[in-house]
Amino acid sequence: MNSLEIMAHAFPQLFRALGTTVEFSLIAIILGCIIGLIAALFRLSRFRILQAISWLYVEVFRGTPLLVQLIFIALGLPTVIPLNDWFGPRVYPYIAAAIGLALNEGAYITEIIRAGILSVDRGQSEAAHSIGMTRFQAMVHIILPQAFKRMIPPLVNQFAQTIKDTSLLAPIAIVELLYTGQIIVSENFAGFQIYGEVALLYLVIIFTLTRFAGYLERRLQIDKR
Amino acid sequence: MISVEHLKKSFGTVEVLKDVNIEIQPQEVVVVIGPSGSGKSTFLRCLNGLEIPTGGKITIIGKEITHPKTNIHQVCQKVGMVFQRFNLFHHLTVLENITIGPRKVLKMSKEESEKFAMQLLEKVGLAHKANSYPDELSGGQQQRVAIARALAMKPDVMLFDEPTSALDPEMVGEVLKVMKDLAKEGMTMVVVTHEMGFAKEVGDRVLFMDGGYIIEEGKPEELFNNPKHERTKSFLGKILH
Ligand SMILES: Nc1ncnc2c1ncn2[C@@H]1O[C@H](COP(=O)(O)OP(=O)(O)O)[C@@H](O)[C@H]1O
Ligand SMILES: [Mg+2]
Numbered sequence: 001m002n003s004l005e006i007m008a009h010a011f012p013q014l015f016r017a018l019g020t021t022v023e024f025s026l027i028a029i030i031l032g033c034i035i036g037l038i039a040a041l042f043r044l045s046r047f048r049i050l051q052a053i054s055w056l057y058v059e060v061f062r063g064t065p066l067l068v069q070l071i072f073i074a075l076g077l078p079t080v081i082p083l084n085d086w087f088g089p090r091v092y093p094y095i096a097a098a099i100g101l102a103l104n105e106g107a108y109i110t111e112i113i114r115a116g117i118l119s120v121d122r123g124q125s126e127a128a129h130s131i132g133m134t135r136f137q138a139m140v141h142i143i144l145p146q147a148f149k150r151m152i153p154p155l156v157n158q159f160a161q162t163i164k165d166t167s168l169l170a171p172i173a174i175v176e177l178l179y180t181g182q183i184i185v186s187e188n189f190a191g192f193q194i195y196g197e198v199a200l201l202y203l204v205i206i207f208t209l210t211r212f213a214g215y216l217e218r219r220l221q222i223d224k225r
Numbered sequence: 226m227i228s229v230e231h232l233k234k235s236f237g238t239v240e241v242l243k244d245v246n247i248e249i250q251p252q253e254v255v256v257v258i259g260p261s262g263s264g265k266s267t268f269l270r271c272l273n274g275l276e277i278p279t280g281g282k283i284t285i286i287g288k289e290i291t292h293p294k295t296n297i298h299q300v301c302q303k304v305g306m307v308f309q310r311f312n313l314f315h316h317l318t319v320l321e322n323i324t325i326g327p328r329k330v331l332k333m334s335k336e337e338s339e340k341f342a343m344q345l346l347e348k349v350g351l352a353h354k355a356n357s358y359p360d361e362l363s364g365g366q367q368q369r370v371a372i373a374r375a376l377a378m379k380p381d382v383m384l385f386d387e388p389t390s391a392l393d394p395e396m397v398g399e400v401l402k403v404m405k406d407l408a409k410e411g412m413t414m415v416v417v418t419h420e421m422g423f424a425k426e427v428g429d430r431v432l433f434m435d436g437g438y439i440i441e442e443g444k445p446e447e448l449f450n451n452p453k454h455e456r457t458k459s460f461l462g463k464i465l466h
Binding site for chain 2: 121123124126127128129130131132133134137141142145146149
């Protein structure tokens with residue numbers, strides 16, 4: 001088999017694994033955005049305790065390597081809590097992977113959302129207050145819609161990072177794109193072709209994402225200012 | 226309508242308002258003048274809850290807003306504010322800027338709020354700009370929209386913080402005209418401005434603030450022509466030339 005044939009042969013299996021990668025990315029991005037929004041609002045709230053919780057969360061998850069976080073949740077926690085018994089030893093690693101990625105993603109998104117909110121001129125929330133809006137109404141109707149547009153570029157960067165980060169699930173035995181590549185190479189020893197193909201597949205989805213984001217940004221610029 | 230007693234406000238260790246006392250009657254137009262940094266903006270901001278006073282008592286329409294149990298949002302939605310820098314919502318059209326308060330705060334229907342908004346836009350002469358975005362308007366137009374936005378909440382009092390000082394000179398007139406009309410309709414207004422013409426034409430009373438106190442007050446003609454305090458004299462001397 002020549003190189004192209006090797007790659008074509010591995011393609012169906014890698015393509016299925018790409019599906020797993022995309023699934024984990026989507027879960028991490030969606031949960032991460034929800035967690036990030038909540039943590040950002042905590043951080044900007046008037047309540048010291050909520051601020052502290054948010055601060056601690058962000059510091060811990062940005063201050064330790066993702067791989068360590070994943071291994072801790074997937075392999076460390078079950079040594080003291082019978083998580084494998086509760087969820088089943090085949091299911092728990094998947095839950096651990098999703099939670100680990102989402103928490104890590106959420107910490108970075110917290111900072112992006114917080115910066116976006118703070119970038120909106122204070123006069124906007126003062127005006128909202130002056131027409132009787134509560135802080136919450138001002139946040140939902142006035143601040144976040146304006147912050148959102150400015151958050152798109154850093155968020156897209158972060159989403160791309162998340163997709164790449166899913167490759168760190170390989171060491172905790174999630175059969176995603178990279179791990180599938182490793183399995184194939186262990187059978188056919190064609191590391192150059194297979195890992196090259198794996199890299200190419202990552203490139204394709206990340207490129208698609210950034211293209212879509214560019215389009216979205218242009219659309220928002222035209223529709224609303 | 227508004228009663229302020231021994232109002233104090235500090236930022237950290239800096240006391241910006243030291244002891245401000247004033248009663249404002251319904252339909253009265255009060256003009257506030259004074260040097261930059263004398264606490265005029267801080268005074269207005271205390272009246273609509275943007276700043277929390279460090280001391281004293283403010284009562285608006287019978288509600289003491291300095292009382293910890295008072296729902297500040299409920300009282301302050303009846304106190305309209307117009308800012309020096311307009312502060313229109315950039316992501317909303319002119320019409321949406323005006324309807325968002327009535328819809329979200331007063332729970333008015335879309336139709337009703339839009340109908341009222343259009344009346345207000347007629348009044349400020351900008352009905353044809355309903356679907357524009359604020360950034361497409363001139364400063365004078367933006368400020369007129371900001372006035373309409375405040376009026377949409379059917380306020381009992383309107384506060385203006387140097388509403389014309391960020392405007393090019395040729396746009397000052399159009400904004401002052403809207404404010405004069407409002408004064409003539411009987412709106413209670415507190416206006417920080419150095420527009421003497423406005424003060425003379427519709428002002429019932431002028432307050433001169435300096436160093437965190439109201440130093441002097443009186444009818445516009447009286448205060449401008451015969452200021453009693455040295456500081457008022459020297460200030461008027463500076464701005465009238
Ligand atoms: N949020 C704030 N924090 C600290 N100092 C402030 C704040 N707002 C106003 N000040 C200070 O209070 C003083 C009075 O300000 P201001 O009320 O804006 O005066 P004016 O409107 O008469 O020019 C100024 O010295 C200003 O620096
Ligand atoms: Mg000021």
